[in-house]
Amino acid sequence: MSEPILQVEHLNRYFGALHATRDVSFTVPQGQIRAIIGPNGAGKSTLMDLITNRTTPTSGKVVFQGMDITGMAPHKIVHKGMTKCFQISKLFNALTVYENVQIARIEMNRKTFSLLPVRDTYLKAEVVECLRLVGLQDKMNEVAAYLSYGDQRRLDIAIALAMDPKLLILDEPAAGVAREEAYTLMQLIRDLAAKRDMTILFIEHDMDIVFNYADEISVLRDGALIASGTPEEIKNNAYVQEAYLGGGVS
Ligand code: ADP
Numbered sequence: 001m002s003e004p005i006l007q008v009e010h011l012n013r014y015f016g017a018l019h020a021t022r023d024v025s026f027t028v029p030q031g032q033i034r035a036i037i038g039p040n041g042a043g044k045s046t047l048m049d050l051i052t053n054r055t056t057p058t059s060g061k062v063v064f065q066g067m068d069i070t071g072m073a074p075h076k077i078v079h080k081g082m083t084k085c086f087q088i089s090k091l092f093n094a095l096t097v098y099e100n101v102q103i104a105r106i107e108m109n110r111k112t113f114s115l116l117p118v119r120d121t122y123l124k125a126e127v128v129e130c131l132r133l134v135g136l137q138d139k140m141n142e143v144a145a146y147l148s149y150g151d152q153r154r155l156d157i158a159i160a161l162a163m164d165p166k167l168l169i170l171d172e173p174a175a176g177v178a179r180e181e182a183y184t185l186m187q188l189i190r191d192l193a194a195k196r197d198m199t200i201l202f203i204e205h206d207m208d209i210v211f212n213y214a215d216e217i218s219v220l221r222d223g224a225l226i227a228s229g230t231p232e233e234i235k236n237n238a239y240v241q242e243a244y245l246g247g248g249v250s
């Protein structure tokens, strides 16, 4: 068994009276592709925000690569090697594809704050490599706003790669793209995970994608983790059958 990269221990989060995360504990082994599923409002996004400390847990602990990171500033967590993929709205729409990745890379390399203008060749090799990995090298001078939706998702991933993540967290990476492109994106993520030695934790709605690309699946319901298992095991889970697969299918 490989070392766990992530240990989530008894996480709880209340929003007022709403118990959005209920005593959630799970472990992600190094190199795994782990899916989190659950209906709308089950607490998937909240759980990811707790892990990356964009939301503070009411109680519980997050251990990343053996270090307790509960309460650590989100940018420090990124520097430790845990990156949540930027959502499309976070792209700098007026900048080029290249500049979007360059900014992320500079942020990662920054030792001290500087107002000096950045030369466009700064960190160029690393930026181009991130773009090459997602297949955007030929579009690096295009303005981000004019990319197709699928290419914007690729750019999201390139920006995340610029942070050198060991654990990459994605909230519905293939949402809003056509089925074929969704599969291509998931295959890209899987190949990158192998190539860059990354562990993947992703939220996904589409069960075909989950069953095809996850090594292990965890199921959230009303804020609680009700099951974890292989795709085969989760396919046969009574709740999953009823909630996702129309019930009665074996
Ligand atoms: P999912 O991603 O599974 O759809 P969320 O984690 O977004 O679910 O939401 C879980 C529950 O927590 C929902 O009932 C949602 O309305 C509530 N919630 C999420 N964020 C907040 C917030 N910042 N303030 C109040 N309630 C929230």
Ligand code: MG
Pocket: 044, 045, 046
């Ligand atoms: Mg969500």
